[in-house]
Structure formats: structure tokens, C-alpha cells
Amino acid sequence: MTKLERATLTLLAAAVVTLLPLFAAGQALTTQVTATEFFDPLNLLNSGSVGAFIDAGTLTCPGTQPTADPMQPCPPGSRIKLRGTAVQSRVTAQSSPQSPLLTGWAYLEGDGDLDANGAGHVSGKYRIELDAGGTWEGTWVVDRERVEGLNLWVGHLRAVGRGTSGNIAGMQLRFTEVLTSFTLIPVAYIGSIDAQILEPPPSQ
Numbered sequence: 590m591t592k593l594e595r596a597t598l599t600l601l602a603a604a605v606v607t608l609l610p611l612f613a614a615g616q617a618l619t620t621q622v623t624a625t626e627f628f629d630p631l632n633l634l635n636s637g638s639v640g641a642f643i644d645a646g647t648l649t650c651p652g653t654q655p656t657a658d659p660m661q662p663c664p665p666g667s668r669i670k671l672r673g674t675a676v677q678s679r680v681t682a683q684s685s686p687q688s689p690l691l692t693g694w695a696y697l698e699g700d701g702d703l704d705a706n707g708a709g710h711v712s713g714k715y716r717i718e719l720d721a722g723g724t725w726e727g728t729w730v731v732d733r734e735r736v737e738g739l740n741l742w743v744g745h746l747r748a749v750g751r752g753t754s755g756n757i758a759g760m761q762l763r764f765t766e767v768l769t770s771f772t773l774i775p776v777a778y779i780g781s782i783d784a785q786i787l788e789p790p791p792s793q
Contacts (some may be wrong), residue, residue: 591677593741595656596773599675604790605726609662610696615662616696618787619786619787619791620688620690620782620785620786620787620788621784621785622688622690622691622781622782622785622786623682623729623781623782623784624680624681624682624683624688624691624692624733624782624784625680625681625683625779625780625781625782626678626679626680626695626766626768626778626779626780626782626785627639627640627678627679627681627779627780628640628676628678628679628775628777628778628779628780629777629778630642630676630777631776631777633771633772633776633777634771634777634779639678639679640677640678640679641674642676642677643675643676643677643696644673644674644675644698644782645674646657646671646672646673646674647671647672647673648662648663648669648670648671648672648774649669649670650662650664650668650669650670651667651668651670651757652667653667658680659729659772659774659776660772660773660776661773661775662773662774663705664740665705665741666705667703667705668702668703668705669702669703669704669705669707669709669773669774670701670702670703670746671699671700671701671702671703671737671774673694673698673700673701673777674701675697675698675699676696676697677694677695677696677697678694678695679694679695680692680693680695681715683735686774689719689720690719690721690757690786690791691717691719691762691782691784691786692719692720692721693717693718693719693720693721693723694697694717694718694778695715695716696715696716696717696718696743697712697715697729698713698715699711699713699714699715699729699742700712701733701774702711703733703773703774705728706735707733707735707742707774708733708734708735708742708771709732709733710730710731710732710780711730711733711744712728712729712730712731712732713728713729714726714727714728714729715727715729715748715750717750719755719757721755721756722727722754722755722756723751723752723755723756723757723758724752724753724754724755724757725753725757725762726750726751726753727748727749727750727751727762728745728749728750729746729747730748731745731746731747731768732744732745733745733775734767735745736747740752740771741769741770741771742769742770742771742773742775743767743768743769744767744768744769744770744775744778745765745766745767745768746764746766746768746780747764747765748762748763748764748765749761749762750762750763751762756778757786758779759762759789760786760789761786761787762782762784762785762786762787763785763787764782764784764785765782765783766780766781766782766783767780767781770779771772
């Protein structure tokens with residue numbers, strides 16, 4: 590290796606050492622949080638009433654009429670369309686110590702298109718008002734399926750959002766959730782959340 594090559598490598602190494610702290614300082618800080626979501630306003634799960642129906646929205650059964658039975662809202666064999674449904678659920682962080690970044694009351698609005706087995710696509714928007722102050726707002730989508738042979742439905746949710754007030758203003762929230770429900774339409778469910786919270790880097 591020539592003197593020129595050695596000098597070039599030395600300069601490159603020095604540049605990397607100098608730039609690495611600047612590069613690291615410019616990265617968003619990511620916090621991992623796990624949480625549960627619980628919705629059971631009718632106490633179907635015998636754990637106490639949690640959450641509320643804010644707006645029942647509209648339910649239609651293409652080609653036929655609703656039954657007025659919340660456990661079988663459309664006649665067997667009919668598809669189910671939900672529009673403008675709004676509920677309140679409880680989100681509790683499971684991290685130790687409990688993270689204030691994802692503990693509070695969630696408000697969800699959505700539309701759904703389900704088949705006769707209660708499987709299908711649901712999407713909407715959410716707002717989470719944290720007990721510690723601050724609000725997350727964003728959108729979510731769920732793909733829902735029935736577990737064969739059981740009165741059990743599993744939904745796979747993906748959501749994105751951002752902090753709009755309080756200490757989380759400007760932060761980003763991304764999470765996935767596995768939702769387990771026990772009725773044809775989800776009038777009660779439990780969710781397991783895996784979330785990433787991204788805090789913007791400090792201003793340079």
C-alpha cells in the first residue's frame with residue numbers, strides 16, 4: 590500500500606468517526622410497547638362491563654332484512670354490511686413499568702363488509718386519549734376470519750397514527766394487533782397489541 594493510499598484510508602476513517610455521532614443524533618428514537626385492548630360493554634366475558642357503544646351506525650343484509658338479534662344480526666347465509674359504527678374500548682400497556690404512552694381510552698369508528706361467516710374486511714379511524722395526557726389519532730384496517738369449527742373469530746389489525754396533543758405531539762405510532770372475538774359481529778373482543786412509537790430526533 591502506498592503512502593497516498595494509507596493517507597486516504599486514514600482520512601476516510603476519520604470522516605466516518607466524525608459523522609457517526611451526527612448520523613445517530615439524526616435518527617428517530619423508537620420505543621417498543623405491548624398492550625391489550627378490551628371491549629365488552631355487555632359483560633359477555635363476565636369480567637365486568639368495559640367500553641361502550643357510541644354509535645350503532647347502520648347494519649344492512651344485502652338481499653334480505655336484519656333480524657334485530659345482535660348475536661345473529663342477519664339471517665343465516667346473508668352477508669353483513671356495517672357503516673358508521675363507533676365504539677369506546679380500553680387500552681392498557683403491558684410493559685413494566687406500565688408505559689403511559691399507550692394506556693387510555695380508545696375511540697374507534699369504522700365500516701365493515703363481512704360474509705355469512707363473519708369474515709371480511711373492516712377499516713376506519715381511531716383516537717386514543719391517554720390517561721397521562723395526550724392524544725393519538727390515526728387509521729386502521731382489519732382482516733377478520735372465523736376459526737373453523739369454533740364460535741371464534743380472529744382479526745389481524747394494522748394501524749398508523751401520530752400524536753396530536755400533549756407530550757406525544759409530533760410522535761408517530763405504528764402497531765399491529767391480534768383481535769379475538771366470540772360473536773358473529775364483534776360486540777366483545779380482546780386485542781393483543783405490538784406497537785412502535787417513534788420520537789423525532791432533536792432539532793439540529
